[in-house]
Amino acid sequence: MNSGIAYRCPLPDVQFETAWAAIKIDQGVKDRLLAQSMLALTVRRSVPFDAAPLHGLIVLAGIPGTGKTTLARGLATKVASMLTGQKVTFLQIDPHGLASASLGKSQQQVTTLFTQTIPEAGMGGVAVVLLDEVETLAADRRRMSLEANPVDVHRATDAVLAGLDLLTRTHKNILLIATTNYPQAVDAAFLSRADLIETIPPPNAEARAEIIRDTLDALARQWPKVAGLGRDMALFVTASNGMDGRRLRKAVVGALAGSLATARDPNLVTSQQLLAAIKAATQAGKEIGREAA
Ligand SMILES: Nc1ncnc2c1ncn2[C@@H]1O[C@H](COP(=O)(O)OP(=O)(O)O)[C@@H](O)[C@H]1O
Ligand SMILES: [Mg+2]
Structure with a gap:
């Protein structure tokens, strides 16, 4: 069975760091991403969810080729460097692998991902999880594509939202970074859970x-x-x-x-x-x- 994990490694990672430095973008963007990530892994842990509903979810949106995936990985390693003395694991999810699973399977796989795989990666430390091209995973339920079974897509998105809610309430040691080339294709309920949606512009x-x-x-x-x-x-x-x-x-x-x-x-x-x-x-x-x- 496809576990949906594209890549896994301990952080910090030197290559991620180099790539982050190579992305030329307004320093304000990098600073905001770092500050929000630290908040998600520090303040969020000591405030009840109902008082400060932080999901520990950051979304990077923008046209393809603007450095979103690279920034997400860089952010992961930067955050890990700041959390000195903690075990930090990086996990990159392959939503295409999950979504292409045979009919009826994706919902179950998504649930396993959020209730087992991701929490396990964070055990005894922190996990930074990249949900790359999340439009595939949390497809807008109002805009079903014709090739995919609409019921299956609907269920998979429901499973993502349910998984996300459970995960973010019970595991405050997990930071989720999602990227999307097509924010309009991402389910609105997913986007509304983001603590920060940063639009990554083409280079000025x-x-x-x-x-x-x-x-x-x-x-x-x-x-x-x-x-x-x-x-x-x-x-x-x-x-x-x-x-x-x-x-x-x-x-x-x-x-x-x-x-x-x-x-x-x-x-x-x-x-x-x-x-x-x-x-x-x-x-x-x-x-x-x-x-x-
Ligand atoms: N603002 C930028 N500054 C420098 N290089 C960039 C920038 N945006 C994109 N790149 C180059 O494009 C490559 C691909 O970026 P990537 O993170 O895959 O983009 P995206 O995920 O937005 O499609 C990067 O490795 C980098 O070499
Ligand atoms: Mg990308």
């Missing part, structure tokens, strides 16, 4: 400049002449307006594929090639957006 001009610089620097460690492209940063920043962080990093690296010569020797890559790669990626993004709309 300053963040895009940092992402481009960071990616160029990484390439320049191997091919030093790539660093020279930084001179035309203003052009790249303007051309990448609206692009998400993942595609922007890909576009910068993708510039090396501008010709066979640069693919063989990245030291030869030019500003024009980088600008063309960014423009092509921006254009492709717009077309996909238009089709999806």
Whole structure:
């Protein structure tokens, strides 16, 4: 039977920490996430639920590629570093694995997840649980898709809500971080239980400049002449307006594929090639957006 666990590891984790640092975003967002997480694992433990109904649930919402999954993992390790002396376990749930279970099974699996697997991970310490792409797990019951059996989706979402309520009232040593690319597809009752819903925006001009610089620097460690492209940063920043962080990093690296010569020797890559790669990626993004709309 699919346990629904995609990944599990002890925290803190150095790689998560590095990835968190690599996400360029307003420091206010990172600070809010950290403060809310600490509240969930400290204050929440000493105040009765009915007086301060904190569920220990944080939701990160935003378009794909904006760093939500990376931020969630980074947050987990940052929190663990602050809880010195406590055993902290990270658990990443694979909602697709659960939801694709044969009809009638997902409800039972979700219940097992919330009543056994997650509490067990937190035993003797703290568990930070990532519910990645939670729209699959807590699908809006009013918007059933045609492929899935509506009754089954309904029951699975009910099971998530029931599990969440029980878990968060009885296990105050557990922090849940959910991400979603489609907040409108997540059940409203799930969202209303969040202590904080943080919308993660696509990178602004300053963040895009940092992402481009960071990616160029990484390439320049191997091919030093790539660093020279930084001179035309203003052009790249303007051309990448609206692009998400993942595609922007890909576009910068993708510039090396501008010709066979640069693919063989990245030291030869030019500003024009980088600008063309960014423009092509921006254009492709717009077309996909238009089709999806
Ligand atoms: N704001 C950002 N700053 C730097 N890198 C970013 C940013 N947003 C996305 N990325 C890059 O995109 C990759 C994918 O991010 P991910 O966390 O999977 O996004 P999401 O979960 O929102 O789809 C990250 O590893 C990172 O390299
Ligand atoms: Mg993600």
